[in-house]
Amino acid sequence: xxxxxxxxxxxxxxxxxxxxxxxxxxxxxxxxxxxxxxxxxxxxxxxxxxxxxxxxxxxxxxxxxxxxxxxxxxxxxxxxxxxxxxxxxxxxxxxxxxxxxxxxxxxxxxxxxxxxxxxxxxxxxxxxxxxxxxxxxxxxxxxxxxxxxxxxxxxxxxxxxxxxxxxxxxxxxxxxxxxxxxxxxxxxxxxxxxxxxxxxxxxxxxxxxxxxxxxxxxxxxxxxxxxxxxxxxxxxxxxxxxxxxxxxxxxxxxxxxxxxxxxxxxxxxxxxxxxxxxxxxxxxxxxxxxxxxxxxxxxxxxxxxxxxxxxxxxxxxxxxxxxxxxxxxxxxxxxxxxxxxxxxxxxxxxxxxxxxxxxxxxxxxxxxxxxxxxxxxxxxxxxxxxxxxxxxxxxxxxxxxxxxxxxxxxxxxxxxxxxxxxxxxxxxx
Numbered sequence: 001x002x003x004x005x006x007x008x009x010x011x012x013x014x015x016x017x018x019x020x021x022x023x024x025x026x027x028x029x030x031x032x033x034x035x036x037x038x039x040x041x042x043x044x045x046x047x048x049x050x051x052x053x054x055x056x057x058x059x060x061x062x063x064x065x066x067x068x069x070x071x072x073x074x075x076x077x078x079x080x081x082x083x084x085x086x087x088x089x090x091x092x093x094x095x096x097x098x099x100x101x102x103x104x105x106x107x108x109x110x111x112x113x114x115x116x117x118x119x120x121x122x123x124x125x126x127x128x129x130x131x132x133x134x135x136x137x138x139x140x141x142x143x144x145x146x147x148x149x150x151x152x153x154x155x156x157x158x159x160x161x162x163x164x165x166x167x168x169x170x171x172x173x174x175x176x177x178x179x180x181x182x183x184x185x186x187x188x189x190x191x192x193x194x195x196x197x198x199x200x201x202x203x204x205x206x207x208x209x210x211x212x213x214x215x216x217x218x219x220x221x222x223x224x225x226x227x228x229x230x231x232x233x234x235x236x237x238x239x240x241x242x243x244x245x246x247x248x249x250x251x252x253x254x255x256x257x258x259x260x261x262x263x264x265x266x267x268x269x270x271x272x273x274x275x276x277x278x279x280x281x282x283x284x285x286x287x288x289x290x291x292x293x294x295x296x297x298x299x300x301x302x303x304x305x306x307x308x309x310x311x312x313x314x315x316x317x318x319x320x321x322x323x324x325x326x327x328x329x330x331x332x333x334x335x336x337x338x339x340x341x342x343x344x345x346x347x348x349x350x351x352x353x354x355x356x357x358x359x360x361x362x363x364x365x366x367x368x369x370x371x372x373x374x375x376x377x378x379x380x381x382x383x384x385x386x387x388x389x390x391x392x393x394x395x396x397x398x399x400x401x402x403x404x405x406x407x408x409x410x411x412x413x414x415x416x417x418x419x420x421x422x423x424x425x426x427x428x429x
Contacts, residue, residue, distance in 0.1 A: 030291060102189045347360065
């Protein structure tokens with residue numbers, strides 16, 4: 001199978017996606033058709049074994065657990081109270097509640113692992129207050145959409161789990177690799193907000209006494225405890241990613257019980273939503289492994305790697321090309337589709353050139369973050385617009401995220417120049 005055939009298959013898949021064919025169906029079709037063309041109908045015998053092995057992968061058990069963890073914290077009202085606590089400490093900075101948007105997104109991301117859930121939750125809580133206080137709507141919506149992207153970078157991250165599953169890398173190291181970049185990106189967002197709102201006319205919240213701030217800070221305890229248990233158990237080696245997710249779920253259930261929200265109806269809502277999201281993710285992952293089977297058996301990756309290396313590209317040159325590639329895909333595809341579609345092809349190429357696989361995981365997630373806020377199909381743009389109640393145009397969200405896109409691009413270049421930003425913590429494990 002030649003490199004030309006690879007491109008034909010890739011663009012055929014993109015064509016099906018643009019026509020509205022579900023990503024799982026498109027990948028499975030290309031994988032099955034490609035396999036039959038090369039190996040005849042005997043190829044179908046191998047698919048059953050692949051599907052069975054995927055659904056018996058213990059690592060994937062962590063996905064529904066982390067999704068359930070986010071659902072429990074979302075529906076128990078912890079996020080609402082967390083926003084009030086963050087506002088008490090950050091509201092006096094130039095830009096006021098815009099800093100609270102970023103801080104709350106970062107903290108909720110550290111417990112939910114989902115960008116869409118983060119953007120929707122904090123957006124629902126924050127927008128009424130922002131509109132009531134006459135904040136600039138473009139900045140408000142942009143900060144919520146950009147802050148939501150932190151959900152797949154700050155651990156625990158479902159997208160990191162999927163990357164680790166597809167590439168057979170340590171989930172614990174991937175989680176640790178995303179921690180410092182996630183915190184740094186949050187701080188850069190806040191620095192920009194402070195700079196953009198500097199001067200005497202900047203928006204600030206009313207000053208609260210220290211005792212009032214400390215009283216409100218008690219609402220930060222639940223997300224902080226959940227994050228500490230999940231990441232502490234992984235970092236110390238006491239638990240695997242799946243076991244730490246289970247510990248996080250049990251802790252969240254206890255906090256839900258303490259808040260008085262724990263009931264059969266509450267649990268039913270959490271479990272049903274978790275089952276829906278998990279089913280979608282696992283169906284896509286199964287189709288991705290069927291496609292990977294065809295790719296591996298036909299030797300496509302070896303040919304493609306040899307073809308790319310024949311150009312004599314440096315690592316930096318290849319990464320710059322990948323940035324443009326992911327930016328283009330992000331305009332038309334969702335994050336999960338991009339991951340499962342591109343990682344099996346790009347991962348062997350970059351690792352053959354000496355790129356650290358853990359660092360590349362952070363790089364891919366950063367590119368997926370950009371995809372979430374890249375017009376015209378960035379998922380977070382539509383999520384934030386959907387929780388907006390004033391009937392404004394979605395162009396406000398699109399223009400509002402432009403500065404944050406530029407910041408993320410600059411941060412990506414910094415990560416390329418200083419890879420230890422991502423690798424320092426994993427190397428200590």
